[in-house]
Amino acid sequence: MDSYDVLVIGGGPAGYVAAIRAAQLGFQVACVDAFERDGKASLGGTCLNVGCIPSKAMLDSSEKFEMIQTEAHEHGIQVEVASVDVSRMLSRKNGVVDKLTGGIAYLFKKNKIKSFFGTGRLVRQDEAGWVVDAAGTEVVARHVIVATGSNPRELPLAPFGGHIVENSGALSFEAVPGKLGVIGAGVIGLELGSVWRRLGAEVTVLEALPGFLMAADDAVSKEALKQFKKQGLDFHFGANISEVKQDEGGVTVTYAEGEETKTAQFDKLIVSIGRVPNTQGLGAQEVGLELDERGFVKVDSHYRTNLPGVYAIGDVIGGAMLAHKAEEEGVALAEQLAGQAGHVAYDAVPWVIYTSPEIAWAGLTEKAAKEQGLSVKTGQFPFSANGRALGHGDPRGFVKVVADANTDRILGVHMIGANVSELIAETVAIMEFGGSAEDLARTVHAHPTLAEAVKEAALAVDGRALHM
Known part of the structure; x- marks a missing residue:
């Protein structure tokens, strides 16, 4: 029976990142994953195969089509007829997915991670660790990480299938x-x-x-x-x-x-009413792995389950079902297993909706901050007063900063506009360090950039916005 230091069940963002980081830290690692796309094994889970990545590829393609139809003439570009080739659009999307999922397979090989295709099931614990059925092959591991993700929630009145x-x-x-x-x-x-x-x-x-x-x-x-x-x-x-x-x-x-x-x-x-934890085939009931009333694996602050040596991360433990949150949990747990101080700052995890305009936020809303009894002050700056946004041709939206009125510490940042999925990162960094609106306002931002709206919103917290 093959033996590993760490066995990860699930190859999505939580699982594959945990596997790679554990291998970097010197552990002998294996990963078992049952996800398949077009009848073939494919690492990356829902996110890379049928979620985050392909949806962004399609969003980008559709935005380009709409831009050609409705905005190109404003830039002096004349297009007589624009049409959609859906099959080619889907082919491009699939090509992006193939490149990224193939990249994970390469990283597994590079980091000497053994990959099993199929379901991972907890069997029993013995002196050497946990015996796991890895796609029909029994292996043993000192540490088992459950990262099986989630599945779309089905509406009982409208089961998936057909249209x-x-x-x-x-x-x-x-x-x-x-x-x-x-x-x-x-x-x-x-x-x-x-x-x-x-x-x-x-x-x-x-x-x-x-x-x-x-x-x-x-x-x-x-x-x-x-x-x-x-x-x-x-x-x-x-x-x-x-x-x-x-x-x-x-x-x-x-x-x-x-x-x-x-x-x-x-x-x-399209039925999109949330997601449910995926514990099918895990053997949770047989080995006594504790789940909560909604079916999520119960863990403590260090991702430990009620079973010694078994941990869980990502969508399967609940909380924000975000790929980047799952990835950070994978890194944090691998580092904890190595005796390091892995940690995730959950109060500064960014949320993004990749519509047009994009929506992004991190931290507390103004309403939530007040409900917690905090005294707040806010600053808001519109992209309509931002030179790069006007030059780009998309001045919709604004940036809003919520700060503590007593300490000036940033409690939350909220944005709607072009490319705010990128702009949110600098505010998360400031929040991670417990920074203030003044810190953000004093940071030099290149001109002309959309990011200047972030600086101006921070200045507006104290009524000091320069271009409004």
Whole structure:
């Protein structure tokens, strides 16, 4: 029976990063992963195969198409006819995915990580460690890391299949649907709905909650809703779905909106109502691995489960289901196993929605800070007063800084606009170091850049914005 120091179950962002970092630290590492794409084993989990990466490729392609149609003439560029070749667009998307997933396989080889394709199942603990069935081969490991990720949550009234799809299906439509329904106005629903809306679909979003992006700062969610409605997305909030029927022609959804019952017909329906932990085939019940009431693996602050030598990270333990959060947990745990002080600053994990305009935030919203009894001051600066944004042709949105009124420490930063997925990083760094709005305001920013809006928002905290 082969023996390893660390065996990782799951090859997504949490698992493959944990495996690589553990190997860098001198551990003998193996990883077992059951994910497959197009009938072939493929490392990288949901994120690289059917989530983060392919969706961004499609978002970028669709944005270029819309820019050619609606904005090119403003730059003096005349295009007579623009059309969409969906098959070529999908081929490009798949090429990006292949390159990145292949890169992980290369990194495994480089770091001498043994890879098993299939399900990893906890079998028993003996003197040498944990015996694990790694895709049909029993191996033993001193440390086992469960990083099995999550799966799309299925709506009981609308099981996946046919014209009803989750994120992976929505990234593989062979043609642009005429009418597209989206259940759930969260990150996935907004991003995928935006892709097909830009390519020509008529998109209707049904959201059960009464408000829009309620986790975001109120100012951001209000601006985002205005922008998305202007783009043609049709939103229905407080939509209580009572029936979903599917036939060869499409999908019919019946829902209540207030006191009124409505029916909508779609060619395709995307269900994006969250994700559930993936513990199928893990052997949790057989070995006594403790799960919480929602099915997530229970861990302490050091990712230890109730079973000695078994740890868990990523989506399967709950919290923010973000690839970068999962990666950081993988690094932190590997370093802890090596006796180092691995740590994740959860209060400074950035959130990003890759729509157009993009949305990004980290830390507390103004409302949440006040609910915690903190005295706050805020500063806000619009991209409409930023030279690079005007030159780029996209002055939508703003940057908002929330700071402690007594200490000036930054509590949160919230943005909506072009490329804010990149701009959020510097504010996270400031927050990681417990920095103040003054620290951010005194930092020299290159001119002209979008990042100057971040500096100006920090200056605005004390009413010192220079260009507003």
